[in-house]
Amino acid sequence: ASYSSVSNIAYADNPLRFPPFSTSRSAPSPPQTPESSSSDPASKSTADAEDSRGGFDPESLERGAKVLREINSSPYAKQVFEVMRKQEQTRQAELAAEKAHFEAIQAHADIDKQRKWAEDQRNLYQQQAQTKAQVLRYEDDLARKRMQTDHEAQRRHNAELVKMQEESSIRKEQARRATEDQIQAQQRQTEKERAEIERETIRVKAMAEAEARAHEAKLTEEQKRRMLIDRINGEREKWLAAINTTFSHIEGGFRVLLTDRSKLVMTIGGATALAAGVYTTREGARVIWGYVNRILGQPSLIRESSITKFPWSGIVSGGVNKVFKYGTVAGEQSKSPLGGIVLHPSLQRRVEHLARATANTKSHEAPFRNMLFYGPPGTGKTMVAREIARKSGLDYAMMTGGDVAPLGPQAVTKIHEIFDWAKKSNKGLLLFIDEADAFLCERNSIHMSEAQRSALNALLFRTGDQSRDIVLVLATNRPGDLDSAITDRIDEVIEFPLPREEERCKLLKLYLNKYLCGEDQSEDESKWGHLFKKRAQKITVKDVSDDVIREAAKKTEGFSGREIAKLMASVQAAVYGRPDCVLDSQLFKEMVNYKVAEHHQRVKLAAGDGEPDKVAE
Numbered sequence: 001a002s003y004s005s006v007s008n009i010a011y012a013d014n015p016l017r018f019p020p021f022s023t024s025r026s027a028p029s030p031p032q033t034p035e036s037s038s039s040d041p042a043s044k045s046t047a048d049a050e051d052s053r054g055g056f057d058p059e060s061l062e063r064g065a066k067v068l069r070e071i072n073s074s075p076y077a078k079q080v081f082e083v084m085r086k087q088e089q090t091r092q093a094e095l096a097a098e099k100a101h102f103e104a105i106q107a108h109a110d111i112d113k114q115r116k117w118a119e120d121q122r123n124l125y126q127q128q129a130q131t132k133a134q135v136l137r138y139e140d141d142l143a144r145k146r147m148q149t150d151h152e153a154q155r156r157h158n159a160e161l162v163k164m165q166e167e168s169s170i171r172k173e174q175a176r177r178a179t180e181d182q183i184q185a186q187q188r189q190t191e192k193e194r195a196e197i198e199r200e201t202i203r204v205k206a207m208a209e210a211e212a213r214a215h216e217a218k219l220t221e222e223q224k225r226r227m228l229i230d231r232i233n234g235e236r237e238k239w240l241a242a243i244n245t246t247f248s249h250i251e252g253g254f255r256v257l258l259t260d261r262s263k264l265v266m267t268i269g270g271a272t273a274l275a276a277g278v279y280t281t282r283e284g285a286r287v288i289w290g291y292v293n294r295i296l297g298q299p300s301l302i303r304e305s306s307i308t309k310f311p312w313s314g315i316v317s318g319g320v321n322k323v324f325k326y327g328t329v330a331g332e333q334s335k336s337p338l339g340g341i342v343l344h345p346s347l348q349r350r351v352e353h354l355a356r357a358t359a360n361t362k363s364h365e366a367p368f369r370n371m372l373f374y375g376p377p378g379t380g381k382t383m384v385a386r387e388i389a390r391k392s393g394l395d396y397a398m399m400t401g402g403d404v405a406p407l408g409p410q411a412v413t414k415i416h417e418i419f420d421w422a423k424k425s426n427k428g429l430l431l432f433i434d435e436a437d438a439f440l441c442e443r444n445s446i447h448m449s450e451a452q453r454s455a456l457n458a459l460l461f462r463t464g465d466q467s468r469d470i471v472l473v474l475a476t477n478r479p480g481d482l483d484s485a486i487t488d489r490i491d492e493v494i495e496f497p498l499p500r501e502e503e504r505c506k507l508l509k510l511y512l513n514k515y516l517c518g519e520d521q522s523e524d525e526s527k528w529g530h531l532f533k534k535r536a537q538k539i540t541v542k543d544v545s546d547d548v549i550r551e552a553a554k555k556t557e558g559f560s561g562r563e564i565a566k567l568m569a570s571v572q573a574a575v576y577g578r579p580d581c582v583l584d585s586q587l588f589k590e591m592v593n594y595k596v597a598e599h600h601q602r603v604k605l606a607a608g609d610g611e612p613d614k615v616a617e
């Protein structure tokens with residue numbers, strides 16, 4: 001440090017100002033600080049002067065030579081040179097270090113440059129990649145949009161095609177329907193015309209037949225009248241002759257009597273005795289018959305019964321009456337379901353349960369339970385009462401409430417007769433009173449006669465306690481009209497509603513089989529005579545399928561069981577009106593429509609609603 005300061009002093013003091021140890025022109029000149037250049041205006045002017053002399057400054061050389069001389073003359077010349085040499089070496093080392101420093105800086109700068117270039121390159125690559133990706137994305141978007149547009153166009157095209165196809169098929173379908181309708185209309189027209197022709201032919205035939213029959217009847221009548229007149233004339237002559245003869249005999253007799261006094265007395269006495277005998281015998285027989293009838297016979301109020309009218313009736317008729325007309329031997333319980341009765345399933349179960357309970361009640365000798373059946377007319381109340389009697393093994397008797405009123409004061413006796421008669425049954429009796437409201441209505445009713453009131457009281461008296469002989473079954477369409485004392489005696493109340501569609505379907509099938517297919521005629525023989533037996537076999541049923549019956553069941557909403565039975569009877573009658581006795585679906589439908597219209601008309605009339613329309617053409 002001291003050496004450096006000395007050197008610096010030397011430089012400062014040195015007017016020559018040459019760079020120490022600068023032997024080479026290429027050696028870098030020491031850096032000049034701004035202070036030194038600005039603080040040394042003299043050197044600046046010197047340098048200017050040098051420039052003006054062509055770049056050579058002799059003064060410096062002179063000053064250098066002078067300094068060298070001073071150094072040479074100085075005793076420390078050797079040290080000075082040594083110092084200078086070391087200074088030079090130091091300077092060299094500094095320069096080398098500086099060079100290395102600059103090289104390092106240069107290397108750093110290169111590295112920075114390289115890094116920057118690499119970074120630029122990377123950025124460039126990234127930008128290129130981004131641009132490329134954007135371009136690709138854009139292209140992709142474009143392709144996708146193009147595809148979407150294509151798809152949309154394709155879809156629209158397809159939709160149009162489908163629409164066109166649909167329109168075309170609708171047009172075809174419409175054309176087909178129109179053709180079918182036309183064909184059907186033509187067929188209908190043809191059938192109508194044919195039916196018209198048939199009807200006309202039948203009408204003409206019927207008229208011709210009727211005319212022929214009328215003519216024949218007229219001829220027969222005239223013939224008969226002539227024969228009758230002849231016969232009457234003959235008879236008159238015969239009778240006139242007989243009368244004349246008789247009167248001539250009587251005249252002779254009277255003449256004898258008037259002339260013979262004893263004969264006259266005998267004749268008058270004999271005639272009187274004969275008259276007295278006849279009168280006494282007749283009255284006596286009447287009294288005895290009444291007594292026997294009361295003791296052994298069936299009360300007159302009973303309309304129908306499973307018990308024979310007299311004990312000897314069974315013997316006379318060869319035991320036929322031992323069998324119920326329903327086909328069950330008396331006393332034998334039937335295990336079959338309710339035969340020929342179509343009821344709502346729950347009602348059917350209840351009825352079967354009641355029949356079983358009644359049968360068991362009898363076998364355990366417990367008191368019977370009374371029942372009330374109510375519901376619209378023709379819903380099977382009577383049938384069910386009969387069926388309960390049949391299934392429970394009881395005797396059955398039926399009376400109608402309407403028969404009581406005409407009996408007047410005798411009604412009370414007749415009611416007591418019934419209950420006395422019922423005791424004769426060993427099996428127990430099911431007494432069914434139809435139209436019960438006719439004489440068991442409210443006692444305060446103004447329409448009730450004194451005799452009816454007494455009859456009601458008699459019935460109340462006989463049914464006051466629970467009975468082991470009689471099951472009382474009342475049936476009515478107006479349960480609200482019954483006297484409260486009667487309803488109080490009822491144990492089971494059962495409603496019989498109008499059949500629903502399902503039941504109507506079964507009823508239609510039942511009566512179709514019964515009336516038109518000739519099955520199960522036994523029950524109806526009493527009603528319809530032997531008509532079925534003779535003719536049912538001839539009926540041919542064609543095309544009356546389940547669907548046709550179901551359609552009919554749908555249409556017959558509001559029909560009772562009786563109405564359906566009657567509907568089928570009408571169908572049967574219509575079939576018999578045909579020469580070929582064939583029942584086809586068209587006739588069946590016609591009859592159903594006719595009966596449905598008739599039913600609605602009846603309902604309207606019952607409601608007092610307007611004039612009766614024409615039921616059918």
Ligand SMILES: Nc1ncnc2c1ncn2[C@@H]1O[C@H](COP(=O)(O)OP(=O)(O)OP(=O)(O)O)[C@@H](O)[C@H]1O
Nearest residue numbers: 340341342343377378379380381382383561562565
């Ligand atoms: N549920 C049914 N199943 C089968 N046939 C029936 C049914 N209901 C009614 N009928 C038919 O109707 C006819 C009359 O039935 P029934 O006398 O039992 O009716 P009801 O209810 O007693 O009528 P009413 O109240 O007028 O006395 C029967 O003979 C039968 O042909």
